[in-house]
Amino acid sequence: MACAPSDSDMCEVFSAPIGHLQRLTEQCLDESGDPQNYVYLLQCLLSFKGVESWDRCLESLQTGECEIDCPYCGVNMFIVIGEDRGDIACPECGTAFGVADPIVERWMQ
Structure with a gap:
């Protein structure tokens, strides 16, 4: 019991x-x-x-920080989410991309 x-x-x-x-x-x-x-x-x-x-x-996200992977070259990045939540450029390959999809993808792992 x-x-x-x-x-x-x-x-x-x-x-x-x-x-x-x-x-x-x-x-x-x-x-x-x-x-x-x-x-x-x-x-x-x-x-x-x-x-x-x-x-x-x-x-x-409560502190405005997030870790994501570049969808093009896979490099791991630490980003700070501020007022501009649009595109960022990967420091490794230089490709610009939106941060929303990589954030969701990382959380779904």
């Missing part, structure tokens, strides 16, 4: 409060104007939805 409920049992027991917290977080997310607060709220929302890996992947 188990003394503690399993994870799935806990989700069932607390489904109503988790659902309420999820709705409140979505509301706050819609109203957030601060980038760091937005990332924090997005982490919370994903946790409430049971998405663990994306929660961990967003941690670096």
